[in-house]
Every structure is written in C-alpha cells, then in structure tokens.
Amino acid sequence: MNDILSRRKLKAKIFRIIATISTWSSIIILIILLGNIALDGFSNINWTFLSSFPSRFPHKAGIKAAIWGSIWMLALVAIIAVPIGVSAAIYLEEYAKKNKLSRFIEINIANLAGVPSIIYGILGLTIFVRFFQLDRSLLAGSLTMSLLILPVIIMAAREAIKAVPKSIRLGAFAVGATRWQTIQSHVLPASTPGIFTGVILAMSRAIGETAPLIMIGALTYVAFVPENINDPFTTLPIQIYNWVSRPQVEFHHLAAAGIIVLLVVLLTMNATAILIRNRSLKKYKW
C-alpha cells in the first residue's frame, strides 16, 4: 500500500523536475543565442561599421544604408498602417453591428494574421511593384509591410478599446455626446496606452521581417542613403541576410554585428512597450 503511494509521489516529483528543466531551458537557449552572436559580432561594432556603406571588403563594409532604410521604412509604415489599423479597430468595436458581415471581417483579419509573410511578398510584388509600377522603392516595401502588420495592429487596438468599460461610454452619451465625440474624448484617451503598446509590437515585427522585402526585390547593392519614397533601399535584416548567405567567415561576423544592432533596437522597442503597459495598468483601475 505504502509502496504504491510512494511510487505515485515519485512519479509526480519526476514530472515536476522534467517540467522545471524544460521551462528553464528556454532561458538557457536565449543566453546561448545571444552569447553566440555577441562573441561573433561584438568586435566588429565600431564607428566604421555604423557609418559605412556595404562593400566587397569586409573591413570596409557597414550598415549606414541599412539603418537609414530601416528608419525610412518604419516611419512610412507608421504613417500608413497605424491610422488605418486604429480606424478599423474603432469601426469594428464601436460602430459595426454584430451581423454576418462584421463576423466575416473578424474571421478574415484573424486569418490574415496567420498568412505566411512570404505570401505578402508575392502580393506586394504583383500589386505594388509590377501593377502600380512602384518598382523596388521604399514606398512599395512600406506598403507591403503595412498590409502585413495591419492585422496585428487591428487586433491589439480592438483589445485595448474593448477594455474600456461600457459605463464610460454611457456617461458621455448621457450628457448628450454623439458617438464620435464619445470615442474621441473618452474611449480613445483611455485606450491609448494599450493601442500604443500594440503598435510598438507590430512595428518591431515590421523592422525584423525579411522575406516579403526580398520578394519585392530589395536585396540589391545599395550604397547610398534613400532620399525620397521612390528610392531603392535596403534594411537591416536584408543586409544581415546578404552577409549570412556569403561563404566567407568575415562576412558572417559582420552579420553578427548587424544582428546585435537589430536586437538592441528591438529590445528597446519591446522594453518601451512593456513599460507603457505596466504604467497604464497602474494608472487606470476600473
């Protein structure tokens, strides 16, 4: 009798140990990943690397064009995707009646979030690059990327808007505000931190995406800083891919250095998002 009980307890103990090890192995993997990249790339980060254009010679090559390309693209994506995404979220949460059409739009958005990014690349190549003849320009890349992150922004913004309690809206209606006045003066200010968090996370997705931009032909030799939205461009992940795919090990070290820069940018963005989220949790208690 006691024997069976102790066996059951042992089983439970072993399971608990296995689960603990599995969980903590994620942290170990992250440490190995970051350590491996730091070891390979850290010695390559210097002013020449940050301020030079790509080159055939590893010691002269840098990421200036890629940094500016990424900044341009991020700004354009913000201008294009954020207004459309937030508007769509407001419409779905505040205006749309719960009918078949709004249900269809909802399912559609959820599915778009699951479409592989390379399919967006095919879409961008056919519509923006070829049909609208935008060529391999910043505008074509940014439009493609905007479509890619729209579902993410819409879903995050909807969650944020949904979290605003109904009583807040009813209060505004009670003093005679119209629907838009209510949204503008009550719903949006209360949901801004949540929307902002979602937007930052969507942006950090956009800054790391590679495949759709390769599809529209952004993997070219670009040795200048883009000056307007019709210029060809390169971005950090594309430059990294370019270096990774070369056989020489010197270029792999450059790729690692580029990855460090990319990860620093990404981690800063994510940390900002988490900070905003935690602060707003404290500020608003419904």
Added chain:
Amino acid sequence: MRLLFRQINLKEKGIEIFLSLSAFVSILTTMGIIMILFTESFQFFKNVSPVEFFFGTQWEPLLVPKSFGILPLLSGTLIIVAGSALISIPFGVLTAIYLSQFASEKTRNIIKPVLEILAGIPTVVYGFFALSFITPILRSILPFTEVFNAASASIVVGIMILPMVASLCDDALRSVPRSLKEGGFALGSTDFEVIKGVLVPSAFSGIMASFILALSRAFGETMAVTIAAGATPKLTINPLESIQTMTSYIVQVSLGDTPQGGIEYQTIFAVGIVLFGVTLLMNFFANWVMNRYREVYE
C-alpha cells in the same frame, strides 16, 4: 439649432464611412491575395498538368529538361514541420504546465518576458544561429551531416514556435476552473495525476489548437530555412541532407533574374497557392477544434 444638428449628423456619418473603409482594407487584402494566386497559377496550369504538379517527384523548373513535381518541396517542408514539432510540442506543453501550475508569480515574471523575447527575435537571426552554432555541433556529432541540412533548420524553427505553443497552452490550462482541480486533489491525487487526468483533458481543445497554429507557422516559415536548410529540392526523409522548402524555393526564384511572364516566374504562384491553401486550412482547422471541443464552464 436644427442646422447645427444636421451638420453634426453629417460629420458623424462621414466619420463612420471613413472608419468602415479602413476595416474594408483587410477584405481587399484577402481578395488581392486570392485573385493574384489564382490568376497566375491558372496560367501555370495551362502549361503544366495538375497531375504532374501534385504527384511529380522531380522539381527542376530552372534546368532543362524542366520538371514540375511539387512533392520534393512538400517533403522538405514537412521535414521542417515534423522536426520543429518534436522540439516545440514537448517543451511548449511542459513549459505551459510549469507556468500555470508550479511557477510562483516571480518565476512567471521572468519566464514570460523571456518567451516574448524568443518569439520576437527576427527569423533571419534564427537562420544565422542555425548556421553558425547548431550546424557545427551537429557536424561534430554526426560528421556526415551536410553543411546545409534540414535538422539544424527545424531545431531553430522549433525554438521559434515554442513560445507560441507555451503561451496558447498556458491560456488553455488557466481557463480550466479551479474547482475541477481541487476536486482532483480532494480525491487524493498527486499533482501529476491531476494534470494528467483533469487539467490536460479539460484544456485539450486549446492545446490541440495551439499545436496546429504553431505548426502552420512552421509550414510558412521562410528565412531560417532559406539560410540553414539549403536549396536542393529532394524527395527524402533524411534530415541531415540539404533540402528545399516551398518558401525557400519562392525566395530563390525572386533572388534570381527570372523574367516576368515565363513559366519559371509562374511557378512561385503555383507554389504560393499551395502554401497559402495549406496554412489557411490549418488555421481554420485550429479554430474548428477550439470551438467544436471546447468544454464550456460556468
């Protein structure tokens, strides 16, 4: 006064229309994707019979004589999906169980951000990691491993989708009411028995849905496999060889100077429609599983 109201009404209506147009962009996107994939693959299937495409065992569209059998690309993709499942499913589920049942608030606050960071690392970085760290290790253990191989790519894809499995399973496990769990304990079960007999069966639909969604991401994953798995379309089940997935084939064509309108150019749409169709079906299936088998708790 009346005029003012009319003006306000007009403005309200205008805003509503503008907002609804924004929501419509998502429908346009879907329609765009479907239309493009269908029209271009239609051109492709005028030249290549669907039977050859779906059942052919040779994929050599860029060489002469050309052959257009998608099975090698499909097998390459499936090796990656299966390999990544081997990593992400056990580790993901165990992490979710640990987080929802064993972990203290403090531990959760460490693990959760780590998972979020792992999920947010760009795929090109995972590709680099596979090539510069995992492949050398594999080659030192099994010297006949090729430089580009499916195993190394599927390991990193597994790491990449692990956070998704963990967080979706965590949600599913946490939605099981406490009373069910307490009932198990009241009968004298150990925590392992409660997890095995009560929690996991109760959260089963959510757990299955998380697997399907994560694997559909592995199916469409592009950069890590393009960098680490090679570009050799081959009908094989050996993960230590160089292979090619559907996604990395599309990348390969778009990197080259393939003229628009040629049959080589059309292949990316034919491969794309298979990719899109399979991931879409998987997403629908995940939703269906979630709704069909959901246990509803008061």
